[in-house]
Amino acid sequence: MARYWLCTVSEENWRVIKQRLIWGVSEKFRKRIENISAGDIIVFYVAPASIGGVFEVTSQVFKDDTRIFASNEVYPYRVKLKPLLVPAKRVNFKPLITKLSFIRNKNRWAAYIRLPLREISKEDYEIIIKHVKEGEKCSQTE
Numbered sequence: 518m519a520r521y522w523l524c525t526v527s528e529e530n531w532r533v534i535k536q537r538l539i540w541g542v543s544e545k546f547r548k549r550i551e552n553i554s555a556g557d558i559i560v561f562y563v564a565p566a567s568i569g570g571v572f573e574v575t576s577q578v579f580k581d582d583t584r585i586f587a588s589n590e591v592y593p594y595r596v597k598l599k600p601l602l603v604p605a606k607r608v609n610f611k612p613l614i615t616k617l618s619f620i621r622n623k624n625r626w627a628a629y630i631r632l633p634l635r636e637i638s639k640e641d642y643e644i645i646i647k648h649v650k651e652g653e654k655c656s657q658t659e
Contacts (some may be wrong), residue, residue, distance in 0.1 A: 520557045521642035523619075524634045529587030531563045535570070535603065537585060541592030542633050549634055550578050550594045559598065560637070560645050562630050566610045568649050570603035608652035616648075617641045 526534060534540050540559065542550045553559075555574055563569040576597035586592050614626045619637050622628070629635070637645075 520552075520554070521637045521639060522553060522557060522559045522634050523562055523630065523637050523641075523645075524559050525562045525564060525630050525632065526569070527564055527588065530592075531561060531569050533586050534561065534572075534598070535600075538572075538598045538600070539585065539595050540572075540598060541581075541586065541595035543590050543592055544594070546633050547594045549632075550596070552636070553578060553596055553634075558601070558642065559634075560642065562610060563607055567607035568604075568610055568613075568645060568652075569607050571601045571646065571649065572598040572603075573601055575599045602646065602649055604649060604652060606652075608649045613645060613648055616644050 524540060526540070540561075553574055555576055557574045559572050559574060561569040561572070574596045578594055578596055580593050581595055582591055582593050584591055614620055614623055617637075618641055619635065620626045620629045
């Protein structure tokens with residue numbers, strides 16, 4: 518059974534993820550990423566305050582020290598990805614704040630997305646997907 522994850526990335530690393538279809542974390546978050554399995558679904562939160570896209574994990578976690586990300590970090594613990602839903606324009610995250618159950622304190626919502634990855638419920642995932650699809654329809658008609 519797939520698990521659902523919200524992963525926070527910078528604008529620069531978002532471009533790398535889309536191009537290379539790989540996402541990774543530092544040694545500090547190795548234990549967290551080891552909970553991700555092939556078939557899991559990742560929603561990418563791109564700072565500041567947008568959803569970049571939704572991807573399926575297509576590999577087990579592996580280690581690679583090749584510098585590909587746009588920061589001083591190597592992010593050696595990685596997974597391969599397959600795009601499921603990547604809107605032409607990123608979708609505003611803020612309308613989701615009041616709807617998502619993992620954000621308990623709605624006034625301090627940013628605290629809930631500071632970690633590079635967090636497991637979310639299927640219900641929260643479905644709320645996000647609906648929002649992204651609605652945002653994509655709006656951007657196509659504008």
